[in-house]
Amino acid sequence: MQIIEPDNWCPLAGIELESDASRAIRTEGNVLVVAGPGSGKTELLAQKADYLLRTNLCPPPKKILAISFKKDAAKNLKERIVNRSGKDLAIRIDSLTYDAFAKQLLDQFREVLPKSIRPDQDYVILTNTNQIKQMLQETEYLKFWNTDLHQAEKTLLNNIIKAIKKERIILPEKIYKQIFHREIKPYTNLTFSLITLLVIYILHHNTYILRALRHTYKYVFLDEFQDTTDLQYNLVKKSFCNSSTQVTAVGDNKQRIMLWAGARETVFQDFERDFSARTLYLLMNHRSAPKLVALQKSMYQSLCDDGERNIETSSKWKANDGKVSLWIFNDEKDEAYHLAKNIVEKIKMVL
Incomplete structure (x- = not known):
C-alpha cells in the first residue's frame, strides 16, 4: 500500500463532506459527532477508517475497533470499509457489537x-x-x-x-x-x-490486559451512540478512558428510541465530560427532500430543547421536492387499513 500524506487524502466513492464531517475525520483526540437522520453518520466512520489507514496514522500492527449497538449496523460498517478501502486494509478493522466485544474479551481472559x-x-x-x-x-x-x-x-x-x-x-x-x-x-x-x-x-483488576487492549486499538469508533446503555458505556469507559486510544462517537441525540430498553439518557454529556471530547454537528441531510427536512426541523423544535440548528438539504434536490401529508384516523384498525392500502398502491406504481 502506498502511504499518502494526510493533507493529500480525499474522500472515496465521490463522497462530499461538509466542514464538520471533514473536521471529525481529521481531528486528533476524542470526538463526539452529533448528527440527524440522513446525515451520513456511518459513512463518516467508513471514511475516517480509510483516512487513518491510508495515511498510516494507524500503522500496523495497530487496529481500529468499531462498536455498534446492533449486528446489522456492525456488518454494514464493515462492508462499507471493505468497499471503500479494500480487503487488505479492512482486515485491520474489528467491527463488533457491544455484546460481541464483551464476549470476545471474556473468552480470551476468562482464566x-x-x-x-x-x-x-x-x-x-x-x-x-x-x-x-x-x-x-x-x-x-x-x-x-x-x-x-x-x-x-x-x-x-x-x-x-x-x-x-x-x-x-x-x-x-x-x-x-x-x-x-x-x-x-x-x-x-x-x-x-x-x-x-x-x-x-x-479490566479493573488486571492492568496487563487493560494495557494490551489499549495498545491493540489506537482508534475506537462508537456508532449509534444514542442507544448505548449504562453497562455498555461503563465498559467503554473502563477500556479506553484516560488512555492514548482516540474515540470517535457518532449518534443522534434526538433519535432516542431505545430509552425504554435502558439507553443511557446522559450518554452524550457524559462522553463529553469523561473523554474531554470535542463536539461537532453535521448539518447536511443527504437522504430527505427539502419539505421533509422542514418537517423534521419543526418536530425537533417542539420536542427538544437544545437550540435550533440550520439543517441543510443536499444540492441534488430542488427547493419544492418532497411531499408531506397529515392523516387522521378513527382508530388503529382504520390506520392499519389505510396504510396497508397506500403501500400496495405505491408498489403497483413501480411494478
Whole structure:
C-alpha cells in the first residue's frame, strides 16, 4: 500500500463532506459527532477508517475497533470499509457489537477471574426473559433477595459492581456457585449483562490486559451512540478512558428510541465530560427532500430543547421536492387499513 500524506487524502466513492464531517475525520483526540437522520453518520466512520489507514496514522500492527449497538449496523460498517478501502486494509478493522466485544474479551481472559466467579468454558448465553427467569429461580436468587423477576438480575448486576469496586465478593458463595458453576445444570448460564460485568471486573483488576487492549486499538469508533446503555458505556469507559486510544462517537441525540430498553439518557454529556471530547454537528441531510427536512426541523423544535440548528438539504434536490401529508384516523384498525392500502398502491406504481 502506498502511504499518502494526510493533507493529500480525499474522500472515496465521490463522497462530499461538509466542514464538520471533514473536521471529525481529521481531528486528533476524542470526538463526539452529533448528527440527524440522513446525515451520513456511518459513512463518516467508513471514511475516517480509510483516512487513518491510508495515511498510516494507524500503522500496523495497530487496529481500529468499531462498536455498534446492533449486528446489522456492525456488518454494514464493515462492508462499507471493505468497499471503500479494500480487503487488505479492512482486515485491520474489528467491527463488533457491544455484546460481541464483551464476549470476545471474556473468552480470551476468562482464566484470570477468581474461581468463585469464573464461568465454565462451555457456558450458555441466555437471551430471553423466560430463560433468565428460569436461571434465577433455579439458583434460588429470587428467594434469597425476596424480590421480583424485574429486579432480580438488576440486583445481581449491582452486587457484582459492588464486588468490583470493593474488590471482594458480596453475595454468599452458594449463589455464585449456582450461577457460574455446574451445580444446577451441566453448563454455566450467563447473560450478556453478566458477561459485560465480568469483563469490567477483569479490566479493573488486571492492568496487563487493560494495557494490551489499549495498545491493540489506537482508534475506537462508537456508532449509534444514542442507544448505548449504562453497562455498555461503563465498559467503554473502563477500556479506553484516560488512555492514548482516540474515540470517535457518532449518534443522534434526538433519535432516542431505545430509552425504554435502558439507553443511557446522559450518554452524550457524559462522553463529553469523561473523554474531554470535542463536539461537532453535521448539518447536511443527504437522504430527505427539502419539505421533509422542514418537517423534521419543526418536530425537533417542539420536542427538544437544545437550540435550533440550520439543517441543510443536499444540492441534488430542488427547493419544492418532497411531499408531506397529515392523516387522521378513527382508530388503529382504520390506520392499519389505510396504510396497508397506500403501500400496495405505491408498489403497483413501480411494478
